[in-house]
Amino acid sequence: MITPQNVFRHELIGLPVEVIDSNHNDFIGIKGKIIDETRNTITVDTGLDEKQLPKENVTILLTLPGDKKVSIEGKVIIARPEDRIKKKFKKIR
Incomplete structure (x- = not known):
């Protein structure tokens, strides 16, 4: 189950x-569904x-199930994506 x-x-x-x-003001406020990730x-x-956004320049708000x-x-x-899934991250509280 996906959690924060x-x-x-x-x-x-x-x-x-x-x-x-975002560093780029035109990206702020873009809403939708993620359809692809590189x-x-x-x-x-x-x-x-469809808008392609550079990960390096944005902060996103994801809505998880629930x-x-x-x-x-x-x-x-x-x-x-396949490498990120295997990567170790510090725990978030």
Whole structure:
């Protein structure tokens, strides 16, 4: 089960997302569903179009099952999805 403590070790594709902070003002406020993830980017389907966002420049707010929300700084999840799932992270409280 995906929780705020283990979100890094799970698949992000399919989760609702909102960009809450970015170095690039045009990215702030983008909302949608994650439809693809690469080492350096996430692709978000906004309903109108698809936006490709660099992980390094954004802070995202993910909505987990059960309507739990967790914010993640994109720099922390820079890795190929299959490598990130295996990676060890410090515990979050």
